[in-house]
Amino acid sequence: MNPLHLTPVQLDRAAGAVLGSAAGDALGAPYEFRPSVPDDVAIVMKAGGPWQLGEWTDDTSMAIPVLRALARGASLDDEAVQGGIVAEWCDWARTAKDVGIQTRQVLGRATDASAAAARDAARAVHDATGRSAGNGSLMRTGPLALGYLADGREAALAASARSLSGLTHFETDAGDACAIWSLAIRHAIRTGELDLRGPIDVLPAGRRARWHELIDTAERLHPRDIPGSNGWVVAALQAAWAAIVGADTLAGVLERAVRCGNDTDTVAAIAGSLAGARYGASAVPFAWRRHLHGWSGADAAALDADGLVKLAVLAARGGANDRDGWPGGDRFATPRTGTLVRHPHDDGVWLGDLRGLDRLPADVSAVVSLCRVGADQVPQHVGVHHEVWLVDKPGASNNLDLDAVFADTADAIAALRAEGHSVYLHCFEARSRTPSIAAAYSVRHLGVPATRALAEVTAALPHGAPQPWFTEVVERMSVKEQA
Numbered sequence: 348m349n350p351l352h353l354t355p356v357q358l359d360r361a362a363g364a365v366l367g368s369a370a371g372d373a374l375g376a377p378y379e380f381r382p383s384v385p386d387d388v389a390i391v392m393k394a395g396g397p398w399q400l401g402e403w404t405d406d407t408s409m410a411i412p413v414l415r416a417l418a419r420g421a422s423l424d425d426e427a428v429q430g431g432i433v434a435e436w437c438d439w440a441r442t443a444k445d446v447g448i449q450t451r452q453v454l455g456r457a458t459d460a461s462a463a464a465a466r467d468a469a470r471a472v473h474d475a476t477g478r479s480a481g482n483g484s485l486m487r488t489g490p491l492a493l494g495y496l497a498d499g500r501e502a503a504l505a506a507s508a509r510s511l512s513g514l515t516h517f518e519t520d521a522g523d524a525c526a527i528w529s530l531a532i533r534h535a536i537r538t539g540e541l542d543l544r545g546p547i548d549v550l551p552a553g554r555r556a557r558w559h560e561l562i563d564t565a566e567r568l569h570p571r572d573i574p575g576s577n578g579w580v581v582a583a584l585q586a587a588w589a590a591i592v593g594a595d596t597l598a599g600v601l602e603r604a605v606r607c608g609n610d611t612d613t614v615a616a617i618a619g620s621l622a623g624a625r626y627g628a629s630a631v632p633f634a635w636r637r638h639l640h641g642w643s644g645a646d647a648a649a650l651d652a653d654g655l656v657k658l659a660v661l662a663a664r665g666g667a668n669d670r671d672g673w674p675g676g677d678r679f680a681t682p683r684t685g686t687l688v689r690h691p692h693d694d695g696v697w698l699g700d701l702r703g704l705d706r707l708p709a710d711v712s713a714v715v716s717l718c719r720v721g722a723d724q725v726p727q728h729v730g731v732h733h734e735v736w737l738v739d740k741p742g743a744s745n746n747l748d749l750d751a752v753f754a755d756t757a758d759a760i761a762a763l764r765a766e767g768h769s770v771y772l773h774c775f776e777a778r779s780r781t782p783s784i785a786a787a788y789s790v791r792h793l794g795v796p797a798t799r800a801l802a803e804v805t806a807a808l809p810h811g812a813p814q815p816w817f818t819e820v821v822e823r824m825s826v827k828e829q830a
């Protein structure tokens with residue numbers, strides 16, 4: 348497999364390893380250092396403690412320098428690149444709201460911002476305290492696999508995971524956990540399958556049986572019931588795996604992870620890196636995704652959910668844009684047609700194509716994009732821009748959870764309308780994706796029967812011709828129960 352030939356669905360999963368982790372981190376942050384949460388109490392994205400709504404913590408912020416190095420096409424096998432990451436961590440730690448205890452000790456002790464100095468400091472902290480297997484290196488390992496997706500790169504990924512872990516965490520358990528988890532992320536991105544046992548073969552023979560037993564135990568328990576403090580890397584990995592095997596959606600995994608109590612943001616960030624690699628960035632609900640933030644550097648505005656997805660796609664592609672200049676491009680070619688019409692069932696929703704962005708009605712304050720959009724193509728006055736990953740291909744070549752993506756996008760439009768926004772919903776040509784989602788919104792939120800919704804939305808668009816693999820999703824769709 349050549350990273351430049353990853354399918355759209357594989358790229359969605361690669362982005363999921365980053366976005367899923369950030370969502371788990373932000374979901375878990377207000378629950379940190381508290382008791383476990385019983386099943387009958389809802390887990391919600393909210394502000395709490397020092398954290399704003401949707402704000403991620405050190406877990407995601409420490410992963411970002413790794414992600415950005417890969418997105419530049421740099422090799423993590425290079426000591427100088429690792430040194431650059433240490434330097435970014437030191438800069439970040441100076442103003443960060445929260446830095447893990449062990450990481451703070453190591454960064455404070457390092458004599459300079461180099462990989463060698465960090466490793467020496469990690470060793471010194473270990474020698475002084477007698478232990479250094481906190482969960483702080485596993486929590487940031489999510490992006491690493493994106494640099495090792497090509498065939499035959501398993502051993503290099505395991506070595507790199509161990510090496511990056513050792514920058515702050517000297518103990519073998521931390522390195523082993525990062526190696527296993529990173530290999531499982533790589534496998535999930537490539538195949539869509541979850542397998543935590545296969546990666547154990549990368550460990551020396553004498554350490555494998557213990558990890559098999561730890562995973563067996565995790566699969567029998569709820570994350571709440573994993574023995575030992577989940578500040579310890581082994582218990583954190585077990586809790587994350589217990590969350591993953593006990594739920595069948597990304598949101599379900601993250602909510603289950605947060606129920607563990609104590610180091611909730613980190614367990615959910617770890618779970619989100621692997622579950623995101625399985626379910627894809629498209630599985631992160633808009634209601635969470637829109638609030639994600641937390642980078643404090645000068646480029647904070649660019650590091651929202653869409654920004655993380657773009658960096659992840661670049662990282663998975665070895666730093667290269669595709670032939671059209673995606674995802675880094677500022678502007679993509681538009682169709683000649685220039686479709687821009689009102690939704691037949693809601694005057695506050697406009698439907699159109701990519702070119703419509705160049706002549707948006709002045710009242711439009713939110714844009715929902717179902718195709719690739721350049722950074723400069725959405726007008727400045729638009730307050731909310733939601734980019735939806737929707738692959739217009741049939742059956743086997745499209746294993747996104749289409750029903751979930753349709754429902755979440757329809758709900759996003761409804762939420763924006765309820766907040767008073769006028770919404771522009773568009774794809775490249777307004778042919779298949781736009782009428783399909785527009786009809787889904789009519790069915791789910793406006794009570795229009797599916798057959799009529801599809802017919803009337805399609806008739807309103809000059810080139811409307813939704814594909815059958817989309818219309819069948821709309822036909823399966825049910826009316827959303829109003830809360």
Ligand SMILES: [Mg+2]
Nearest residue numbers: 404405406612
């Ligand atoms: Mg944290």
